[in-house]
Amino acid sequence: MKYIASISFGKDSLAMLLRLIEENKPLDEVVFYDTGMEFECIYKLRDKILPILKEHKIKYTELRPKEPFFYTMFYKPVKKKDGSSANGYSWCGGRCRWGTTEKLKALEKYSKGNYEYVGIAYDEPQRLNKERKGNKLFPLAEWEMTEKDCLKYCYDKGFNWNENGIELYSILDRVSCWCCANKNLKELKNYYKYLPFYWGKLKELQSKTSRPMKYNKYTVFDLEERFKNEK
Numbered sequence: 481m482k483y484i485a486s487i488s489f490g491k492d493s494l495a496m497l498l499r500l501i502e503e504n505k506p507l508d509e510v511v512f513y514d515t516g517m518e519f520e521c522i523y524k525l526r527d528k529i530l531p532i533l534k535e536h537k538i539k540y541t542e543l544r545p546k547e548p549f550f551y552t553m554f555y556k557p558v559k560k561k562d563g564s565s566a567n568g569y570s571w572c573g574g575r576c577r578w579g580t581t582e583k584l585k586a587l588e589k590y591s592k593g594n595y596e597y598v599g600i601a602y603d604e605p606q607r608l609n610k611e612r613k614g615n616k617l618f619p620l621a622e623w624e625m626t627e628k629d630c631l632k633y634c635y636d637k638g639f640n641w642n643e644n645g646i647e648l649y650s651i652l653d654r655v656s657c658w659c660c661a662n663k664n665l666k667e668l669k670n671y672y673k674y675l676p677f678y679w680g681k682l683k684e685l686q687s688k689t690s691r692p693m694k695y696n697k698y699t700v701f702d703l704e705e706r707f708k709n710e711k
């Protein structure tokens with residue numbers, strides 16, 4: 481059986497990877513599932529890590545959605561629960577996390593029959609309990625590394641999530657897909673204030689779907705009005 485690490489290049493999985501390498505733990509392969517909707521800094525981090533993997537003779541594999549994220553979001557013919565049809569699932573997040581479902585299935589299929597390192601921090605007991613199955617290994621929990629410890633570990637090793645001069649972890653709780661409808665209002669306001677490029681991209685997406693991004697109630701345009709007035 482091989483030892484595979486699932487890496488998203490967020491702070492927890494990156495800290496896990498760096499420490500696995502540092503402690504010379506068994507590690508044959510690193511797998512990154514690229515949704516195609518990652519922040520630019522995630523791809524930069526990946527490119528910084530690749531030579532390190534090469535140096536340690538660790539194989540690197542990238543998985544992708546079967547169809548591009550954008551297509552599934554807006555164009556894929558889908559049947560709704562009420563029997564009607566639609567083009568695309570619209571925003572991913574909340575109860576309709578179609579992107580996560582596909583990602584987890586793909587990673588599970590790929591790692592089947594092997595040991596899989598998963599980067600869930602020590603202070604996420606609910607997620608840990610939910611995921612404890614099969615051949616999954618949780619080194620961060622073993623090392624008692626909290627989310628805060630993971631971030632510090634990455635910073636100390638010279639890794640950050642710099643997006644046009646803004647450190648993403650200083651304004652976002654999670655660095656996941658930039659278009660994630662799970663982003664909370666505080667995070668979205670920070671997009672509006674500090675990440676105008678991505679805010680513009682969210683507006684573009686919103687203009688393609690009638691479903692409001694947040695709570696099925698507020699469109700990105702509604703939120704912009706709200707944030708302007710909160711200034």
Ligand code: SF4
Nearest residue numbers: 572579580656657660
């Ligand atoms: S991070 Fe958000 S948008 Fe990306 S796959 Fe997960 S739920 Fe969907």
